[in-house]
Amino acid sequence: MCSELNIKNNIEGGMTVKITKKQIEQVANLARLNLTEDEEEQMMKDMVAIINFANQINELEVQNINPTDHVIPITNVFRKDEVRPSNNREELLNNAPNSQYGCFSVPKVVE
Numbered sequence: 001m002c003s004e005l006n007i008k009n010n011i012e013g014g015m016t017v018k019i020t021k022k023q024i025e026q027v028a029n030l031a032r033l034n035l036t037e038d039e040e041e042q043m044m045k046d047m048v049a050i051i052n053f054a055n056q057i058n059e060l061e062v063q064n065i066n067p068t069d070h071v072i073p074i075t076n077v078f079r080k081d082e083v084r085p086s087n088n089r090e091e092l093l094n095n096a097p098n099s100q101y102g103c104f105s106v107p108k109v110v111e
Helices: 021-030 037-058 089-094
Strands: 004-009 015-020
Touching (some): 015 037
Antiparallel strands (some): 004 015
16 A cells, blocks of 8 residues: 655645645544545545645636626525415314314324
């Protein structure tokens, strides 16, 4: 098994970032993971891939892009909160098998 993997960090002027076996073991310990040697090797490769992806994102020019809170333009589809007449309570309770104190009355279901 490889004890460390090197990646080029182009954002930091070509500085080499190292992912070591010890770092993998620390992350696994924090996550309460018991990893085999093969899983540690795979995790090391995955972490390098994640850092490379983050570096690709860091290379994007975003100075002239307006911040957004959603990637597609959406608008509020809810209606305005306005007071409107509702159903008549007495008419609704007349349809219920039982009512008490102006409310529906149902059998007890929890002991």
